[in-house]
Amino acid sequence: MKARAFSYFRARTVEEALDAHARGGDEARFIAGGQSLVPALALRLQAPRILIDINHIDELRGVRRDGEWLRIGALTRHCEMLSEPLIAEFAPLLRAAAPFVAHPAIRNRGTLGGSVALADPSSEFPAVVLALDAEIEIAGAAGRRRVRAGDFFLDLFETALAPGELLVAVHIPLFRSNQRIAFDELARRRGDYALVGCGIVGSFENDLIQDIRIAFFSVGNVPTRARHAEAALVGARMDADRIVAAQAGLDNDLAPADSDDVPPAMRLHLARVLLGRLLGRIGEAA
Structure with a gap:
């Protein structure tokens, strides 16, 4: 199957991109890395009449310190999480997650903004920005706004982005010397x-x-x-009893859906095992 014929517009500024989307309405889509959109086009799961290329918008690029925040432009590639010194220093959890994202060919093209905006519940970066208490900068016809990650992800592939809005950057509180991070996944x-x-x-x-x-x-x-697990840990030392209590708290935090490949009970068991490993690492580091 091939994508439906569409028009193409290369935007040079955020304003140009927003104006083009306003003209295209429901038939317009932004494209950057294209690691999710291009397969959807090929399968005709999406069939827009105009693609708006945002890859040449300078404002969407770059990583910089902005006061007590690290501003990461939406076009920052997954592979840059591994090479950018500011991310290693001030957002090490992003760096820890990056090697787990798909494969090198995808990491070379995929963007942080695209991953966060798509909000795939199986993806690494949406969960990482939630753990980091990041804020998502959004541009639209009504102006700019910032939304906390906890309020950004609404439902399956649904976010606080309104039609025609563009994710501009992710703002992350600077990593502090008294903080510890851990990341892992089971696949x-x-x-x-x-x-x-x-x-x-x-x-x-x-x-x-x-x-x-x-x-x-x-x-x-x-x-x-995992708020019940978090509550079991705050104010205590990271010892074996606290880790067990946090693992038990996951019964009230997670409700995996039934699926053909992994039963909910098995997924919950794996979550407990993974949490125990990660808390153990943090305890050793502290």
Whole structure:
């Protein structure tokens, strides 16, 4: 099957991209890395009449420190998570997750903005920005706004992006010296979608867990905070008893859907195993 015939427009600024989308309406789509959109076009799961190429918009590029935030442009490629010094220093959880994203050919083209905007519940980066308490910068006809990651992911492939809006950047609070991170996933083969995955950011004060954010993916329709597990850890030392209590809290945090390949009980069991491993690593690092 081939994509339906469409028109093409190369935008040079965010305003040009928004204007072109306004003219195209429901028949317009933005394209950057194209790692999700191009297969959908080929299968005619999407059939827009105009593609708006945003790859040449300078504002969407680059990584820079902006006060107490790290601003990562939407066009930042997955592979840049591994090579950009500012990400290694100020957003190491992104760097830890990047090697697990698909395969090198996809990482060389896929963009952070595209991954976050698509909101695939099996993808690594949406869960990571949730764990990092990031803010998503959005441009639209009404102007600019920033949405916290916890309010951005609404449902399966559904986000706070309104029709015609464009994800401009992801803003991440700077990593601090008292913080520890951990990331891992369980998959049948490296590069496959994870059976379950998790990213964690914890803050420590005198060996006590001051704050911790645990975000899972591949366990529901959206990346999911494990709030009961977090509550079992805050104010305590990271010891075996606390880890067991956090694992038990997942019963109230996660509700994996039934599927043909992995029963919900098995996915929940894998989530407990993975959480135990990651909390153990954080405890050793602290």
